[in-house]
Amino acid sequence: MDEQQEEFAIRVRDLVVGFGRQTVLDHLSLDVRRGEILGLVGASGGGKSVLMRTIIGLIPRWSGAIEVMERPIGGRTQGAATTWGILFQQGALFSSLTVRQNVQFPLRENLVLSQELMDEIAIAKLEMVGLRAQDADKYPAELSGGMTKRVALARALALDPPILFLDEPTSGLDPIAAGDFDALIRTLQRTLGLTVFMVTHDLASLTTVCDRVAALADGKIVAIGPMRELLQSEHPWVRAYFHGKRSQMLQHEMR
Numbered sequence: 149m150d151e152q153q154e155e156f157a158i159r160v161r162d163l164v165v166g167f168g169r170q171t172v173l174d175h176l177s178l179d180v181r182r183g184e185i186l187g188l189v190g191a192s193g194g195g196k197s198v199l200m201r202t203i204i205g206l207i208p209r210w211s212g213a214i215e216v217m218e219r220p221i222g223g224r225t226q227g228a229a230t231t232w233g234i235l236f237q238q239g240a241l242f243s244s245l246t247v248r249q250n251v252q253f254p255l256r257e258n259l260v261l262s263q264e265l266m267d268e269i270a271i272a273k274l275e276m277v278g279l280r281a282q283d284a285d286k287y288p289a290e291l292s293g294g295m296t297k298r299v300a301l302a303r304a305l306a307l308d309p310p311i312l313f314l315d316e317p318t319s320g321l322d323p324i325a326a327g328d329f330d331a332l333i334r335t336l337q338r339t340l341g342l343t344v345f346m347v348t349h350d351l352a353s354l355t356t357v358c359d360r361v362a363a364l365a366d367g368k369i370v371a372i373g374p375m376r377e378l379l380q381s382e383h384p385w386v387r388a389y390f391h392g393k394r395s396q397m398l399q400h401e402m403r
């Protein structure tokens with residue numbers, strides 16, 4: 149095993165993915181370093197969710213190679229649940245299950261544990277994401293947007309995966325809840341040593357929590373680096389995204 153490989157949690161090479169006659173990802177390559185928070189930006193419908201879903205083996209690829217924690221993805225994805233936790237874009241909780249049952253869901257699916265142990269784990273995970281034990285018996289309909297995201301996060305982390313995938317986790321949250329969620333992601337990444345792959349449009353998230361930002365345009369990663377480097381990018385789409393009127397206004401207000 150060479151040193152280069154060990155550095156990366158995710159390696160994507162020459163990935164081509166499409167549906168019917170539509171090519172969505174077109175010879176895309178991307179490395180995610182171990183222990184970093186990587187932000188992914190791109191136009192709506194540009195293939196961010198498709199990239200995430202292809203990495204975790206939910207969408208088949210036309211060609212190219214993907215490795216996650218040094219293991220090739222494709223064909224068999226067994227053991228995957230312990231490798232990554234996922235917060236899907238439309239990642240709703242199971243509405244008929246309590247918070248506790250939602251968090252325990254991956255445990256039940258993947259392990260054989262006593263009810264007592266599962267209850268202990270659920271409470272520990274809820275506390276880890278800033279919720280209280282009293283919240284465990286609530287139903288999703290009784291939760292605020294921010295709490296719902298936290299429960300989904302607790303569920304994603306139930307099996308202690310080293311990698312966390314987040315698809316627009318702060319969309320739909322007010323700025324305060326979004327800021328709190330970002331801070332939580334940063335804390336969890338530091339304390340658990342997680343690698344985080346985060347699709348986001350949130351300029352605050354990009355500047356405050358992401359170690360690096362990757363820009364997806366025309367089916368490829370056209371720029372990648374710390375946010376300050378992306379702001380210098382000459383790529384037309386990246387320039388338009390970060391220096392367009394709307395983002396100028398937002399950046400101005402963030403100062």
Ligand SMILES: Nc1ncnc2c1ncn2[C@@H]1O[C@H](COP(=O)(O)OP(=O)(O)O)[C@@H](O)[C@H]1O
Nearest residue numbers: 167170172190191192193194195196197198199
């Ligand atoms: N399961 C699917 N079947 C057919 N087309 C899909 C499917 N999933 C995504 N697409 C198409 O792929 C493109 C990229 O979608 P997506 O990755 O969801 O974009 P976004 O960057 O907004 O997350 C879109 O044109 C979408 O319609």
Ligand SMILES: [Mg+2]
Nearest residue numbers: 196197237315
């Ligand atoms: Mg998406």
